[in-house]
Amino acid sequence: MTAGCEDGGMPADDRPARLGRPRAQPDTASGLSPRDQILDAAAALFVENGFSATSTRAIAERVGIRQASLYYHFAGKDDLLVELLTTSVRPSLDVVRGLVDRVPGSVSAAGALAALVLIDVDTLARTPHNIGTLYMLPEVQGDRYDGFRADRQELQDTYGRLGTLAATADIRATVTPERLGGILIQLAETVIQLRRDREVDDQDREAITGTCLRACGLTPDAVATARRDATALLTAASV
């Protein structure tokens, strides 16, 4: 292995040996690229204080660089939020697309829904700095973030479609797929609120998944079956 030639490689043992003018405050060996250091700092601050209340100066300070240096990596503050939002829905969305394709065949709808909720809850529970919080920022309503909102809408539609397939007849008769999707995604996102107070544990995941299934009218037995199907599905697909 040739050392020092890789772009995203490990930092050298004890010397900076990095390209460009050295930072005034020397880099803490976090292993992240400057770009990712900035994104990480921005995420933490956006979540804590919101987008508009976070200054580019505060972000730079957290990284350990000067305010103007941000602009070498990003064209503006907006771009930071765009990047954070899109990289946070996309993974869920990709998994989900694979899942939904197999539904009317090898996989029960209730099992697929349970799997979707588990994946989504797990993703939201693991994101650094509880990035999911950003979905709720008022700034995200702006045109600048249309792409993200489209992705999120697709996720919600999937909740609606799977939920309706899994639902009992009486639920299907009174709750449209659109409404059900809104309710189910809202339930999954309970995790975001939870994380504001404490760590998320397995009992939380179980409670939320169970609630989603009951929301579709499933009986306790059907809930238990869907849970088993989801577990099988997820270990099989090795997601």
Add this chain to the structure above:
Amino acid sequence: MTAGCEDGGMPADDRPARLGRPRAQPDTASGLSPRDQILDAAAALFVENGFSATSTRAIAERVGIRQASLYYHFAGKDDLLVELLTTSVRPSLDVVRGLVDRVPGSVSAAGALAALVLIDVDTLARTPHNIGTLYMLPEVQGDRYDGFRADRQELQDTYGRLGTLAATADIRATVTPERLGGILIQLAETVIQLRRDREVDDQDREAITGTCLRACGLTPDAVATARRDATALLTAASV
């Protein structure tokens, strides 16, 4: 009735006849006091753009006064948000306190829970400018808003307590009151998200209430009974 002596009375027929220097842009006869005009404008803008992204100048402009004139009525921008938040949970909270006192006696727990959800959903559905959105602003995490957060926590605790009382044994065994409270209040607040896209109708209210009851494990029959109890409860109490 003596005219022109009442504080919050109707404006005169066609003349301003109001105390203080007249506004540069003459008052649109909205019937609101200057203070309430400011609160209303602030609410609309906070909801649309967030707290930090809304300047005092923008608020003043919407009211039709100069930026500095805000400070005659409010000590600062924070105070506007404090006022908006507290006046928006308090009414729900007051009704809810009356409700929960009667529960272990004359009222079934499931009926009381259904009534609580209906009241809360209805309140959120009716607030001008969808003020509930403000609950989710990151700024509200600050100490400045402790009072509001305490009120909201009390509401959530009530959801947890009533939900647990109404819940079936299997739910009670796996979901703590704290978790259930978080889930139920989150469900009620689906309305807030809904209102971002469109008006809320009765089918929405029904879907959300139903989901809350099913979340507690109630069977379709039990849900129907709880619904009837809630309706009786609310018409009797003439809330």
Add this chain to the structure above:
DNA sequence: ATTATCTATAGATCTATAGATAATGC
């Protein structure tokens, strides 16, 4: 005299750009 506005402005930001500089790479 009291009230509710106004004008003007101080002082503190904040974003983004211009251009210099200190490393490495060739």
Add this chain to the structure above:
DNA sequence: ATTATCTATAGATCTATAGATAATGC
């Protein structure tokens, strides 16, 4: 030469205060 930082700063805010002013009330 290229890269990633730095310093310096322009120009545009934004919040809050000081003090003037135009009404009504007594």
